[in-house]
Amino acid sequence: MNFKELKLNKPIVRALFEKGYEEPTLVQERAIPVILHKKDIIVSAQTGTGKTAAYALPILQLLFDKQDAPKKGKKIRALIVCPTRELAIQIEENFKVYSAYTNLRTGVIFGGASIQPQKEMLKKGVDVLVATPGRLLDLHKQDIVNLDYVETLVLDEADLMLDMGFIDDVKKIERLCPDGKQTLLFSATMPYKVELLANSILKEPEYIEVSPTSSAAKGxxxxxxxxxxxxxxxxxxxxxxxxxxxxxxxxxxxxxxxxxxxxxxxxxxxxxxxxxxxxxxxxxxxxxxxxxxxxxxxxxxxxxxxxxxxxxxxxxxxxxxxxxxxxxxxxxxxxxxxxxxxxxxxxxxxxxxxxxxxxxxxxxxxxxxxxxxxxxxxxxxxxxxxxxxxxxxxxxxxxxxxxxxxxxxxx
Known part of the structure; x- marks a missing residue:
């Protein structure tokens, strides 16, 4: 299978080709069609299986199909919440690579860095926002972040977010987003507390498990x-x-x-x-x-x-x-x-x-x-x-x- 068969549009496929992506990984092959059908999804996949692209590519596809706004005045339509600064930066970089030939704009916010440049970026408008929980809620309190237009919410590395004590923040962020949103939960492991969270916020999700954590990497x-x-x-x-x-x-x-x-x-x-x-x-x-x-x-x-x-x-x-x-x-x-x-x-x-x-x-x-x-x-x-x-x-x-x-x- 190739990326064209996953019904991704030409600008995204072109960006993937230039990046050297030839065939989708198993988690991409299984998750992308489900996300494109706008269903909630729970994915259990280890780091290194290509899970960022598994949600980034269909999100960009869905946004691209509906984009009609100029670069000014963009609303946050996709929100990716993750636990660490490094991961947030990495996810934003991937979104920018995949959307290079679209008019879509991605931004990232996280703690431990100056807040003013992040405020200025948000005021200009973004389609996709990648965020760590604390900084996201901080900027929302200041009326800088508006989550009223979010169509897709991604909780990445959900198990680590809960281990780091972000469960209340995650639940609050989920409630700040519209009821009709699509929610995608990605986690390397599926402990009971992650299952409880998923059951409380996802609607009839499809479950996908790839490379279970009990298996050591080959090679x-x-x-x-x-x-x-x-x-x-x-x-x-x-x-x-x-x-x-x-x-x-x-x-x-x-x-x-x-x-x-x-x-x-x-x-x-x-x-x-x-x-x-x-x-x-x-x-x-x-x-x-x-x-x-x-x-x-x-x-x-x-x-x-x-x-x-x-x-x-x-x-x-x-x-x-x-x-x-x-x-x-x-x-x-x-x-x-x-x-x-x-x-x-x-x-x-x-x-x-x-x-x-x-x-x-x-x-x-x-x-x-x-x-x-x-x-x-x-x-x-x-x-x-x-x-x-x-x-x-x-x-x-x-x-x-x-x-x-x-x-x-x-x-």
Whole structure:
């Protein structure tokens, strides 16, 4: 199937062609026709499956078919609400690319940045507004944002918005929009609280599930290193020097941990940048741009700061801290091996994180290969037994002849 068969108009197809899009992804193929029929929809899809285009393309199509207003005096007819500043910027960039040959205008508003330029942009008028909840409600209180003409409301990364405490804001935003609007809910996971939200605001939605979160990305070579917590930095430096080539995203659980690791890597002459919630928006965007352009080889991030960001050609992901939520592990390793490429996911597990590895293996139904040949092994007495219990559903991993030999492993 191609994009023409999805009944997208020539200006949008032309923009997709110039961007190098050849065929729709599965989530695009399944969601676009439903959205074009103006039905509410719930989509469960991981990051990297093409979900932004899955709602952006049909929204632009519907707006294009009805556009009759000049650039001045435009009303907000499509509203996309998402949890983080970085994701909002990325979504706006995608809308601008897809609508390059239309008369449609997109704008973005988010906190942590000067409010005046956003006010000026809104006064000029936009067809599509991408927003984070707090700044959107702030500008609505100031009578700068008018949601009376919204035809389509998108809640993107709904699970993360609820995790970040935005549920009341999301419900308020939904109530500020017209009753007859179309509502599209996209979420990487479908916990009970997301289902409750969906049931309360969507009308007879169609449910689409693509690449369920319990499945690890294909092409990712997963390895776990059992290591004492104080030795994780030494192991990280060892792997960066001897094993890992290319670009790397390193995940840490806390903002303090991100800053500490960044300082250590910089002292060791690695070009590293970082993003977390306490950094100014301009610094976060600068760090992302440097990493995307290859000016920095290493990006260190917390999960919230990195969620939903599309970064291509990441060679490896390091879980410096094992996530205590198994689904988060799947999100993290999905940053590499995108679009059919291969990549590595390396996890550093200390004694107090053993249970997290067990939960992850149960979720993905796969034994993660344990690398024992490294300079900082965990005390064997503290090492957990993994994927060896009788009756386990985990797939038994076997070492190949090559892996049994002592040699450098290049990821």
């Amino acid at each position: 990712v070579h997963q390895v776990v290193y059992y290591v004492p917590k104080p030795k994780k930095i030494e192991l990280c430096l060892h792997l960066l020097r001897n094993n890992i080539k290319g670009s790397v995203i390193i995940f840490r659980r806390t903002k303090y941990g991100v800053d500490k690791l960044e300082q250590t890597l910089l002292r060791n002459n690695y070009k590293a940048v970082s993003i977390h919630g306490d950094k100014a928006q301009s610094l976060r965007q600068q760090a992302l741009n440097e990493f995307k352009k290859g000016e920095a080889r290493i990006l260190i991030a917390t999960d919230v700061a990195a969620r939903g960001i599309d970064i291509k050609n990441v060679d490896a992901v390091i879980n410096f801290d094992i996530p205590n939520i198994a689904e988060t592990y799947v999100h993290r390793i999905g940053r590499t091996a995108r679009a059919g490429a291969s990549g590595a996911a390396l996890s550093f597990c200390s004694a107090d994180e053993k249970a997290y590895v067990k939960d992850i293996q149960q979720l993905i139904n796969l034994a993660i290969y344990v690398e024992e040949e490294h300079p900082y092994p965990l005390d064997p007495k503290a090492k957990p037994e993994v994927h060896k219990k009788k009756g386990s559903k985990h797939k038994k991993g076997r070492k190949s002849e090559a892996s049994k030999k002592k040699k450098k492993r290049w990821y």
